[in-house]
Amino acid sequence: MATIKDVAKRAGVSPSTASRAMHDSPLISEETKDKVRQAMRELDYSPNFAAQNLANQTSNTIGVILPAREEAVGDNPFFIQIIQGLASICNAHDQLVSVASGQTTEELIKNIETMIKRGNITRFVFVYSQANDPVLECIKQHSKIHYVVIGSPYTDKETTCYVDNDNFKAGYDATKFLLDKGIAQVVYAHTNLAEKVQNARYKGYLAALAEVGLAESPLCLSTVPAAEMQNAQAFSKIMAKSSGKVGVVACDDILALEIQHLCDICEVERSELALLGFNNSLLAKTARPALTSVEIFPRFLGSEAAALAISTKENDNLKLETDHVVVPHKIVERASTKI
Amino acid sequence: MATIKDVAKRAGVSPSTASRAMHDSPLISEETKDKVRQAMRELDYSPNFAAQNLANQTSNTIGVILPAREEAVGDNPFFIQIIQGLASICNAHDQLVSVASGQTTEELIKNIETMIKRGNITRFVFVYSQANDPVLECIKQHSKIHYVVIGSPYTDKETTCYVDNDNFKAGYDATKFLLDKGIAQVVYAHTNLAEKVQNARYKGYLAALAEVGLAESPLCLSTVPAAEMQNAQAFSKIMAKSSGKVGVVACDDILALEIQHLCDICEVERSELALLGFNNSLLAKTARPALTSVEIFPRFLGSEAAALAISTKENDNLKLETDHVVVPHKIVERASTKI
Numbered sequence: 001m002a003t004i005k006d007v008a009k010r011a012g013v014s015p016s017t018a019s020r021a022m023h024d025s026p027l028i029s030e031e032t033k034d035k036v037r038q039a040m041r042e043l044d045y046s047p048n049f050a051a052q053n054l055a056n057q058t059s060n061t062i063g064v065i066l067p068a069r070e071e072a073v074g075d076n077p078f079f080i081q082i083i084q085g086l087a088s089i090c091n092a093h094d095q096l097v098s099v100a101s102g103q104t105t106e107e108l109i110k111n112i113e114t115m116i117k118r119g120n121i122t123r124f125v126f127v128y129s130q131a132n133d134p135v136l137e138c139i140k141q142h143s144k145i146h147y148v149v150i151g152s153p154y155t156d157k158e159t160t161c162y163v164d165n166d167n168f169k170a171g172y173d174a175t176k177f178l179l180d181k182g183i184a185q186v187v188y189a190h191t192n193l194a195e196k197v198q199n200a201r202y203k204g205y206l207a208a209l210a211e212v213g214l215a216e217s218p219l220c221l222s223t224v225p226a227a228e229m230q231n232a233q234a235f236s237k238i239m240a241k242s243s244g245k246v247g248v249v250a251c252d253d254i255l256a257l258e259i260q261h262l263c264d265i266c267e268v269e270r271s272e273l274a275l276l277g278f279n280n281s282l283l284a285k286t287a288r289p290a291l292t293s294v295e296i297f298p299r300f301l302g303s304e305a306a307a308l309a310i311s312t313k314e315n316d317n318l319k320l321e322t323d324h325v326v327v328p329h330k331i332v333e334r335a336s337t338k339i
Numbered sequence: 340m341a342t343i344k345d346v347a348k349r350a351g352v353s354p355s356t357a358s359r360a361m362h363d364s365p366l367i368s369e370e371t372k373d374k375v376r377q378a379m380r381e382l383d384y385s386p387n388f389a390a391q392n393l394a395n396q397t398s399n400t401i402g403v404i405l406p407a408r409e410e411a412v413g414d415n416p417f418f419i420q421i422i423q424g425l426a427s428i429c430n431a432h433d434q435l436v437s438v439a440s441g442q443t444t445e446e447l448i449k450n451i452e453t454m455i456k457r458g459n460i461t462r463f464v465f466v467y468s469q470a471n472d473p474v475l476e477c478i479k480q481h482s483k484i485h486y487v488v489i490g491s492p493y494t495d496k497e498t499t500c501y502v503d504n505d506n507f508k509a510g511y512d513a514t515k516f517l518l519d520k521g522i523a524q525v526v527y528a529h530t531n532l533a534e535k536v537q538n539a540r541y542k543g544y545l546a547a548l549a550e551v552g553l554a555e556s557p558l559c560l561s562t563v564p565a566a567e568m569q570n571a572q573a574f575s576k577i578m579a580k581s582s583g584k585v586g587v588v589a590c591d592d593i594l595a596l597e598i599q600h601l602c603d604i605c606e607v608e609r610s611e612l613a614l615l616g617f618n619n620s621l622l623a624k625t626a627r628p629a630l631t632s633v634e635i636f637p638r639f640l641g642s643e644a645a646a647l648a649i650s651t652k653e654n655d656n657l658k659l660e661t662d663h664v665v666v667p668h669k670i671v672e673r674a675s676t677k678i
Contacts, residue, residue, distance in 0.1 A: 060457075061435070061437070064438075066419075066422075066423065066426070079419045080405075080418045080419040080422070083405075083419070083422070083438055083440070084405065084440045086438075087405070087438045087439065087440035087450075088440050088441065088442060088446075091439065091440065091441070091446075091449075091450035091453065091454075092450075094453055094457055096400070096435075096437040096454065096458055097437060097438045098400070098435040098436060098437050098438075099403075099422055099425075099426045099436045099437075099438060100426065100430065101422070101423045101426035101427050101430065101436075102427065102430070103427060107427075107430075110430075111426075111430035111431075114430065114433055115430075115435065118399075118433055119435055254621070254625065257625045258625075260627075261627050264627065282593070282622065283621065283622065283625060286593065286596045286597075286622060288599075288600050288603065
């Protein structure tokens, strides 16, 4: 019986490309998809291959690890879309998706250990990436466990499988989007530049400004409610120096909403800004003016991570290829940047 | 080896109460918890009982069914909290949580069938309840499959296991909360009274008004973007008839935000309203004025559903007790109702 590796070889592509082509990923060209489909027909390949492994030692289950802190999850509505993307691909390949959760790091680690010992689960997807993560350290200590990270890994990036957006490019595109409207001052609003996502978008912002010889104008805000007056002062200072329409790239939709509130507090018309956020969440749609936001396609982050975890299942030594996948982004324009 | 049924019998409670007591549910009194703990000690009961079943025909996995329509999931940030609650209890009982998802109803049903056939999964939790659901019909056709619904079942309510908030009481409490502030006109904003949740909250609203002899003032809105002017007309009409502060019970936070926007369109000061939503989502926290909202504890909806699905596992005939659990709600007051 043909495996996905056989199909990949005949089509002249990598196993992960073959898998992506099979589930119609937007990352794969139609030409490549045709090649893979033809190889599938020639080899009489059935995508239900994974069912073959049911009797094996290795379980046909992918473990999905949610971050331990409850707030971290509640504040990120796109986790559920990531899980949907994961489940969709896994279900289609007869793989189960099993969720590991915990209210504390200790509880989460204990639950993962149970999944490994009792469930024989050997493949995991982290739906988050954070610095100094004890959960990741625990997984790394298991020699036969393989994992895929959604987001940019903080350590061992070269040897880790991960799926991410190109946040540098996203920051660059967002800034250029505002500059192309003739805006002469663009602010970058953030809370913590030590966070990889915020930092990469910031670097992209700087690159876009450098191209047109404009100076940077970073605005560091706090999301602690008590910091509102301090935020307002920092915002006022920037607005006082500016003339004409000010562009603001906010590192996420939550922060973009905070900027709208700062406008009200500082008696700046919301329409004086050209404001843009990231994540294209429900917050962006319900804001007034509705918020232009960068869609990061969480569903595809999930499905690509699943494909990466599944596609090399047949490798004899069960090692995943060291690989990473970049999921595209897209600016969704709404009223907040209409000039 | 003692089972949870033995513990329950000795403590003089039902198996589901025993299970809830074990995982420290807020629904169980301290007195009952003490009784259960003592019975556990006397019988040397280990909560890892489920591991005993690993070798059995029945898998130690609970299937979690997400609604098929992607938008339905994306718009409900509390699904992830439900899953966390489910996973937390299941993990603690050595049960895996496996997610079923699909972009279409057909895909979802196919995936569930695979989980049943290949994964031997016999217990499912629906994280939603909707009228005429073909997925539920499919599950019902399997005689050995048992399921728990989160929400109020549209059919066979008497014989279905479900976990829900008391939405009548929640609507009543929300309305009374506004009336107790001396507000003489309270509006109920909704989109569709055929939906059980919206309807139950509406009935509670009517009951609270009836107690003080006030007339109802329902406001039917559409969430279709094109309906904004129509919404504004309906809202203006209600505001024109009113004098003094108007209370608004909006059937969820999204609709409460829509009311805030209608204020801006109709040139009504947002502070003229005492506005309240449901779900206590991120939208409530980021609104201005920040929105008073009824917390429905999605995490507990998940953990209670898991407890219900697990607790009767040892029943010989694998039938779940017909049971339902009511998760409490709580009004979280913010600026939108401060007078």
